[in-house]
Amino acid sequence: MKDLGQLRTALRQKAAEEAAHRARVAAAAQQCERERVLFAQAVGPVTRLRDRGLADVQTPRPEPEARQRLLDEQAALREALSDEVDVETLLLTDDGLSFRRASIGLDVLTKLRRGHWAIQGELDLHGLRRDEARDTLSAFILQAHQHHRRCLRVVHGKGLGSPGREPVLKAKVQRWLAQRQEVIAFTQASGPQGGAGALIVLLGSRVHGHPQARPAFRHPAGV
Incomplete structure (x- = not known):
């Protein structure tokens, strides 16, 4: 008898959990329907586009180009290169x-x-x-x-x-x-x-992304 009581308790608990799950699903469905109605009212009447049978082609995106970094490097080079070396x-x-x-x-x-x-x-x-x-x-x-x-x-x-x-x-x-x-x-x-x-x-070749070391230069006096 004790085992039968435990079984009835487990079945009631499972039934309660299933009922709660169904209630949550129903509430979510109602919420989605309310949002759909609100969106339709906000947008107004729409006409579905005719399906022309076109393929959905995913074109590759171009590689990102660090334009600002290149501009900064060019500015640094203009300041670094001297006519007096x-x-x-x-x-x-x-x-x-x-x-x-x-x-x-x-x-x-x-x-x-x-x-x-x-x-x-x-x-x-x-x-x-x-x-x-x-x-x-x-x-x-x-x-x-x-x-x-x-x-x-x-x-x-x-x-x-x-x-x-x-x-x-x-x-x-x-x-x-x-x-x-x-x-x-x-x-x-x-x-x-x-x-x-x-x-x-x-x-020179690129070694781990870094070129060879830059040597020192002699500048004329006063430069």
Whole structure:
């Protein structure tokens, strides 16, 4: 008899729980219906669009572009690159003006001159003013490095149209390149690649997202 009493109690408890659950479901349904009616009254009469049988195609979204970060980097580069860096003391005056970091061997320059690496990008600075050329060069080097491009050609011209027919932009480009931490070497282009009007630039590889360390430069007195 005791077991029968416990069973009746359990059955009554289960029935009560089911009744409470049905009541909650009914209340939720009534609430949804009230909200549907209120929405219909607020919106007013509507007409369902005709089903034209079009496929629901999910187009991929473009990758986010950190535009503000790029603008900040460009502003920092404009302030960092100087026209007064004494890069001449770092140039190798052999058969063509060349530059290399202290950790880069002479064999790298030899390979660079001989076209050992394929050109993966080119920038032509003809017709640009100094500030335009500096900003364009900085953005070009930064983008190339971010996309893992190693060998580039920068065309600065021979200065034949400049006053005194002096290649003013050429010297500035050399200074700017020497200050870029991504640049590990550059050399004057061979004849077929542009000769005295262009430079072949080699960028360092990205190691854990960080380029090689930036060396110190000597500035003229008072700068």
